[in-house]
Amino acid sequence: MRKPGIGHTIIHALLILWAILQLYPVVWLALSTLKPTADILSRIFAPPTSLYLSNYDLQLFSQRGILISVYFLNSTIVTLTTLTVLTIVGLLAGYAMAKLNGPGKNVILIALVGMLGIPVHALIIPLYYFVAQLKLLSNHWGLILPYVAFFLPFSILLLQTYFRQFPDEIMEAAKIDGGNHLQVFGRIVMPVSLGGIATVLIINFLGIWNEFLFSLVIMKNNHAKTLPVGLMSFRGPYNADWGPMLAAMFMATIPPLLFYFIFHRKIISGITAGSLKE
């Protein structure tokens, strides 16, 4: 066995160095939101001296046409609706891929893996036009429907790896007792696979909440924008006002960070399981 000693101290030092390098900007962001802009600029490293909360004044934002609470609501509606539809559709398909015999299954599997690599940009032009034809520009559904499709390949692949682990014998027994596929799926397989389903939900939550390009193109109207797109308004004339800008950025980071703090184990194991076979 390798034994702890001076070597371990050096390793810890190196790891802590990288941790500081990686996390300091995020910590700085959080702390700077509590300082007036002038303070941030003049004493950039100094921690906040008092609890200065004016940066979080949402009224001030809306006077400037930056509707943080509207963006927040849009992001929430789009993310939750997408997750609901995506999970139902993904569960059915993942179960079918893992446990049922069907025509063209191998071709579907290869196609799904191939779709993981498709750059959405390559499809953005026809999709934009298609959504426009459906009269869904600046409409939540104009974003939700393509999102469901784009997050499906990864979801199906990950879900089927969880369903595969479920022993066939138990399903056979349930079927002999007179259950059909839907009942076996709903009463026996689903409850056991809840952990896997949660993993898929959480990873998709992050992906959907943070998505940018589609939202940028489809949600034109300021009242329809999601958070990442809404935050781009800060690239404009208010770019110099660091305080409110950093506060808005920090607010948008809270939901994903919270999710990460609670579910990091599931996220980490799920991402490796879905992308790597065996």
Add this chain to the structure above:
Amino acid sequence: MERTVKRDYGEYVMFCVFMLPAVVFISVFILYPMIQSLVLPFFRWKGYGKLTFIGLKNFVTMFTKDEFFWTALKNSLLFSFFGTVGTVGIGFVLALLIDFKIRFWAVYRFLFFLTVSISVVITGLLWVKVLDPFGLLNALLAAIGMEHLQRVWLGDVATAMPAIIATAVWQYSGFTMIFLLAGMQSINPQLYESATIDGATRLRTVFSITIPLLRHVFSVIIMLQLIFSFKVFDQVWVMTQGGPAGATEVLGTHLYKDAFRLVRFGYGSVIASIMFFVAFVFSLIYIRVSGYAGTVNRAARN
């Protein structure tokens, strides 16, 4: 044998029923636009009204007259290459250090992966502030007495692209780390023990045991990183929008500007088709290395 024959039809029907919603979504929102994007490059189109067939004219324009296309292609490749080398390199070193059976290893893993969960828009805007003339980096240089190194990092043609790549490496090294660490932790510790008994140093075992056994994980993670980084758009759009003077133009931003600012949908589609082609090649390699192809082959044989 008898059993499979008996239940085949019912199961086929169930399979189709269960797959139907997913197939509809993917066909309408992925396959249909995919076919369109293969056709659109041969037309002139304003996004409304008539499509005018112009053959290969868009391709000719792109290859011969559009200087920004070549810059964008070069920058996309640079970003993919150095982004992948950076994230995989740093991710490997971090995983290796954590795998030394140190205490609190899970805490480090937690901390290093944290930035992956944040939106690229936020990290991009954050780094705009870090790299700002009055930002963190220049202030840090001043604090350690190295003012002569201060720069307008994102406004300088020489430093803008490296700065964007550095931001990506900063955010995503934790992503490659979790794959490599998971791989390392699945290596049988007895292999290391017997190598140490035979007199191998820890460094030797990295090259003789760890790296060879992680070949599969390495190929997967390299392909994933190449696929992700070749389609870069968000980060560049947030940080520089392709500037200064096109120094950070990538295919994603070039396409966006052509299609949605200049309303040249046909021409934008040509750029999309190039991205598509490269991503397709990457994906084929990924299917091979990820092991999914092997599963399908085995399934087909049975």
